[in-house]
């Protein structure tokens with residue numbers, strides 16, 4: 001099995017809202033595992049299904065305790081306290097930006113078996129969760145900041161879209 005190929009900006013699927021997952025079967029589990037592998041192979045800490053060209057509400061996140069799979073995640077609570085920190089994205093390599101995010105979040109989601117879960121995250125985990133949930137709505141980190149920098153072909157595209165001089 002070869003690694004799943006990633007989709008890169010400006011692929012339209014990255015801009016489309018993803019559909020809710022309603023069927024929890026072996027195929028979904030296999031996809032979650034493969035997304036985890038692709039995430040690690042590309043040295044990422046999170047990967048959302050639209051980044052492999054599938055517009056379904058599933059994301060994987062690398063944590064100390066292993067791979068966290070979130071299906072149909074919703075932000076339930078966001079802390080008022082925010083933090084600005086640098087972000088990048090596997091779909092927009094070589095582009096980075098300072099993004100303001102809530103320091104803590106509580107989310108409700110389902111696991112890969114369809115079981116409902118509530119999860120709290122802070123710091124980097126909260127940031128990754130917010131970044132990945134954005135992906136499921138077709139939002140990219142470059143939409144959340146004007147403070148961007150980068151290099152390469154995609155950077156030229158981002159600069160053009162965002163009218164950055």
Ligand SMILES: [Zn+2]
Pocket residue numbers: 088089090091131135
């Ligand atoms: Zn991303």
